[in-house]
Amino acid sequence: MNWLAWKMLTGDRTKYLGIVFGVAFGTLLIAQQASIFVGLMRRTSSQIIDITSADIWVMDQRQRNVDDIRPMPDSRLGRVRGVTGVEWAVRLSKSMIRVRTLAGDFTQAILVGVDDGSFTGAPLEMLQGQHSDLRRPDGVILDFDGYRQLFPGEPVRVGRVLDMNDRRAVVVGICRVTPPFQTFPVIYTRYSQAVQFMPPQRNTLSFILAKAEPGRQPQELSQRISQQTGLKALTWDEFFWLNIGYYIENTGIPVNFGITVTLGFIVGGAIAGQTFYLFTLENLRQFGSLKAMGVTNLRLIGMILLQASIVGIMGYGIGLGASALFFELTERSGQADLRGMWVPWQVAVIAAGAVGLIIVLSSLLSLRRVLVLEPAMVFR
Amino acid sequence: MVLHSEVPEDRARGTEDHRSGSSAAETAVYCRGVTKEFGTGEAKVRALRGIDVDIPYGRMTLLVGPSGCGKTTLISIMAGLLDPTAGEVSLLGCDLRSLSGSRLVQFRAENIGFVFQQYNLLPSLTAVENAAVPLIIRGVRRSLAIERAMALMTEVGLRERAQALPAQLSGGQQQRVAIARALVHEPRLLVCDEPTAALDAQSGRTVMNLIRRVTVRSDRAVIVVTHDSRVFDLGDRIIAMSDGLIDNHQREAP
Numbered sequence: 001m002n003w004l005a006w007k008m009l010t011g012d013r014t015k016y017l018g019i020v021f022g023v024a025f026g027t028l029l030i031a032q033q034a035s036i037f038v039g040l041m042r043r044t045s046s047q048i049i050d051i052t053s054a055d056i057w058v059m060d061q062r063q064r065n066v067d068d069i070r071p072m073p074d075s076r077l078g079r080v081r082g083v084t085g086v087e088w089a090v091r092l093s094k095s096m097i098r099v100r101t102l103a104g105d106f107t108q109a110i111l112v113g114v115d116d117g118s119f120t121g122a123p124l125e126m127l128q129g130q131h132s133d134l135r136r137p138d139g140v141i142l143d144f145d146g147y148r149q150l151f152p153g154e155p156v157r158v159g160r161v162l163d164m165n166d167r168r169a170v171v172v173g174i175c176r177v178t179p180p181f182q183t184f185p186v187i188y189t190r191y192s193q194a195v196q197f198m199p200p201q202r203n204t205l206s207f208i209l210a211k212a213e214p215g216r217q218p219q220e221l222s223q224r225i226s227q228q229t230g231l232k233a234l235t236w237d238e239f240f241w242l243n244i245g246y247y248i249e250n251t252g253i254p255v256n257f258g259i260t261v262t263l264g265f266i267v268g269g270a271i272a273g274q275t276f277y278l279f280t281l282e283n284l285r286q287f288g289s290l291k292a293m294g295v296t297n298l299r300l301i302g303m304i305l306l307q308a309s310i311v312g313i314m315g316y317g318i319g320l321g322a323s324a325l326f327f328e329l330t331e332r333s334g335q336a337d338l339r340g341m342w343v344p345w346q347v348a349v350i351a352a353g354a355v356g357l358i359i360v361l362s363s364l365l366s367l368r369r370v371l372v373l374e375p376a377m378v379f380r
Numbered sequence: 381m382v383l384h385s386e387v388p389e390d391r392a393r394g395t396e397d398h399r400s401g402s403s404a405a406e407t408a409v410y411c412r413g414v415t416k417e418f419g420t421g422e423a424k425v426r427a428l429r430g431i432d433v434d435i436p437y438g439r440m441t442l443l444v445g446p447s448g449c450g451k452t453t454l455i456s457i458m459a460g461l462l463d464p465t466a467g468e469v470s471l472l473g474c475d476l477r478s479l480s481g482s483r484l485v486q487f488r489a490e491n492i493g494f495v496f497q498q499y500n501l502l503p504s505l506t507a508v509e510n511a512a513v514p515l516i517i518r519g520v521r522r523s524l525a526i527e528r529a530m531a532l533m534t535e536v537g538l539r540e541r542a543q544a545l546p547a548q549l550s551g552g553q554q555q556r557v558a559i560a561r562a563l564v565h566e567p568r569l570l571v572c573d574e575p576t577a578a579l580d581a582q583s584g585r586t587v588m589n590l591i592r593r594v595t596v597r598s599d600r601a602v603i604v605v606t607h608d609s610r611v612f613d614l615g616d617r618i619i620a621m622s623d624g625l626i627d628n629h630q631r632e633a634p
Contacts, residue, residue, distance in 0.1 A: 011504020294489020
């Protein structure tokens with residue numbers, strides 16, 4: 001009977017492909033848009049993602065995300081270091097700065113000041129140069145995408161000179177970072193050097209990065225830091241999700257993507273469901289004949305569910321494959337807009353659930369028609 | 381194969397209707413006081429008004445009458461596709477009331493073959509695959525089912541067109557495939573609904589002759605619903621209906 005179900009399904013090629021297309025379209029829209037949403041949300045936390053050596057981020061009590069920074073006095077570092085259970089704690093500054101090339105091109109950039117001694121907070125993946133090059137006078141490390149923004153079409157090499165707030169900076173390294181939400185260049189330098197680049201201000205300490213002693217739970221230590229210093233101390237996970245939560249709550253991004261994903265579900269579901277229902281309607285006489293000839297309702301349910309599963313799996317595979325291909329092509333094209341985005345497995349699972357729902361709803365309509373079908377109708 | 385002209389004794393036995401005392405065991409289909417009502421209240425329609433009829437083995441029985449007289453309802457009940465509102469129906473010696481839903485479906489799958497007015501072939505299957513469907517429904521291995529279906533295709537004269545899709549066949553050829561499909565599982569009751577209605581006169585006669593030639597056997601009953609008077613002479617027995625009742629003048633074909 002499975003063979004019969006398959007032959008019936010593929011016999012009407014137009015409808016068969018129409019149903020597969022509907023499911024594939026829905027899957028593509030759901031998976032692609034949801035993946036971009038997840039990618040964008042990850043980008044809001046790009047600086048958090050790129051610093052993995054610290055267990056705990058310490059910041060001003062009122063700070064709600066990684067961008068809206070309330071600088072602290074440097075003395076706060078000593079307080080954190082004084083908390084029992086802290087193995088080490090270092091300074092990190094983060095600010096926006098205007099960068100200009102010698103050719104006169106300029107842009108806003110994210111300036112990250114990392115610990116002078118340990119370079120904690122420096123980028124993980126170096127394409128040219130190394131962290132220790134930051135010790136050179138005016139040395140900065142520029143991210144690859146930022147380099148291409150500042151020096152479009154030019155060979156990637158260290159030694160380029162930048163102007164940052166009327167101060168000379170020399171690119172001593174090129175790195176790869178998680179693309180930031182604003183797609184600005186990311187520039188790393190030593191904390192003491194970053195302070196020189198920044199506009200004059202009373203406080204410059206954005207974050208204190210801390211590491212728990214071996215055997216200490218970061219969660220427990222972060223609570224202790226908060227209690228003893230009056231600062232906000234969060235584990236890596238907590239800060240990552242706090243930051244994402246801020247963007248979800250305070251921007252229209254989730255609503256916009258949610259609408260697109262919902263539309264993908266509705267449109268894909270409507271195309272697939274309607275075509276599948278039409279397919280069933282047009283085959284009602286055949287289903288009636290099969291009933292008359294001795295096919296039980298249970299077997300008919302099995303046939304329809306098999307048909308629905310086939311188009312569901314095919315459509316899902318095509319849609320998900322197209323989404324993956326989209327991100328692969330954008331990655332290869334070198335465009336920073338969507339670089340570093342992919343289809344997370346959670347999105348693939350959600351899309352599978354959505355397709356499953358589309359298929360179940362489509363099948364229910366068809367099943368209802370077939371189950372109430374009187375076999376005697378074949379004589380009418 | 382038992383031909384019309386070769387079965388005078390069977391025919392004589394088949395002319396015995398209920399008034400002469402035939403029983404459920406002796407006939408393929410045995411109906412007593414069968415009524416069927418559709419709808420309720422003022423919309424209620426009495427399609428059958430107490431039908432007493434027997435369908436004998438070894439004969440081709442024609443069920444004739446004008447549109448709306450209840451022919452289709454009666455064969456639906458005889459084939460176990462429709463429950464009567466009242467009355468007794470015995471099919472191949474089995475009281476249909478004793479069969480539950482799934483057992484009745486299985487009973488149909490094993491014992492009844494259908495030929496429909498619109499053929500009802502599956503458009504995506506080849507002719508021989510269509511003919512094999514009843515065996516596949518019964519769980520016979522596909523290759524074996526198609527092998528047996530091919531034998532029937534030969535018998536109905538369509539061996540050369542066995543791999544054609546229904547859309548590539550003429551109406552008469554499609555009906556011959558439908559006949560092969562109806563016979564492939566060797567049913568004991570064959571129910572044909574207006575098998576010539578969609579065909580021209582010559583094709584219709586060819587199909588009816590084919591039904592006579594390949595379906596009528598001493599252990600099988602054949603019921604053909606038709607209002608095509610041009611083929612009345614091919615039946616062994618004619619039962620005329622009107623307004624939900626059997627006309628008194630059931631008659632043997634000449």
